[in-house]
Amino acid sequence: MGMDRRRPPESHLPLRPVEFQVLLSLATGDRHGYRIIQDAEDRGERIDVGTLYRALARLSDREWIRPAGRDPEDDRRNSYALTEYGLEVARAEAARLESLTQAARRGGLLPEVAR
Amino acid sequence: MGMDRRRPPESHLPLRPVEFQVLLSLATGDRHGYRIIQDAEDRGERIDVGTLYRALARLSDREWIRPAGRDPEDDRRNSYALTEYGLEVARAEAARLESLTQAARRGGLLPEVAR
DNA sequence: ACCGATATATGCGTTACACATATATGTGCG
DNA sequence: CGCACATATATGTGTAACGCATATATCGGT
Numbered sequence: 001m002g003m004d005r006r007r008p009p010e011s012h013l014p015l016r017p018v019e020f021q022v023l024l025s026l027a028t029g030d031r032h033g034y035r036i037i038q039d040a041e042d043r044g045e046r047i048d049v050g051t052l053y054r055a056l057a058r059l060s061d062r063e064w065i066r067p068a069g070r071d072p073e074d075d076r077r078n079s080y081a082l083t084e085y086g087l088e089v090a091r092a093e094a095a096r097l098e099s100l101t102q103a104a105r106r107g108g109l110l111p112e113v114a115r
Numbered sequence: 116m117g118m119d120r121r122r123p124p125e126s127h128l129p130l131r132p133v134e135f136q137v138l139l140s141l142a143t144g145d146r147h148g149y150r151i152i153q154d155a156e157d158r159g160e161r162i163d164v165g166t167l168y169r170a171l172a173r174l175s176d177r178e179w180i181r182p183a184g185r186d187p188e189d190d191r192r193n194s195y196a197l198t199e200y201g202l203e204v205a206r207a208e209a210a211r212l213e214s215l216t217q218a219a220r221r222g223g224l225l226p227e228v229a230r
Numbered sequence: 231a232c233c234g235a236t237a238t239a240t241g242c243g244t245t246a247c248a249c250a251t252a253t254a255t256g257t258g259c260g
Numbered sequence: 261c262g263c264a265c266a267t268a269t270a271t272g273t274g275t276a277a278c279g280c281a282t283a284t285a286t287c288g289g290t
Binding site: 016018048049050051054055058074075076 | 276277278279280281285286287
């Protein structure tokens, strides 16, 4: 597990769509799986449950995230936290997404106005 | 082939990373495969050749792109063009990418400044 | 006690992936 | 011309990830 913690974060890009959704949710704070799906829905995205829980296992193995105990309010929930390295990967992917978005704007796929 | 041309473009999101790279390149003008790889490199992205040519076949089947003849300057090159529907899918994905980028900014993964 | 929503997990068949290899043609240069 | 190297497309192969379905269990409200 986590055998590549020292690789430069950018070497993992592009991330799978689900993977970034997970890291993005956890960037705000610790979350359990089902909650991550709800976060994604709030952003207008859909994550399949099977895809999610397998992604959580995968990202744990890579040590981009780590288990952060059970929720005291509902002990079915096992929540996760971003690791330091996971945060770096998330930032790298966010930067990539931003430059892609700008490229899309230059390509006429988005209105010039911007935010 | 292309049996789902009438499905709302957003129903295909999120796109695979390669797929958007292809659509983005073609948004600027007709391109042949190898050129699409070079475009991606100019943006700092890497596309595997095997992944690219299979993606081109796939996107042709879906009619998001269509063959646009051979390059008169080098007849090895078979170039592709975006279809109307492919453009709509590309716009939808670009919009999704933009809102994701903004979510990443809110989550502290990107500097506030932007613009 | 019951029922729908929440929560995690895995089986399964299909698709997409990275990496390697194959084949052929264009380009520059001595 | 001849030859090397870059360009260009394509596919074989094993592995990883995917969507969809199903399983199991607990929580919250009535």
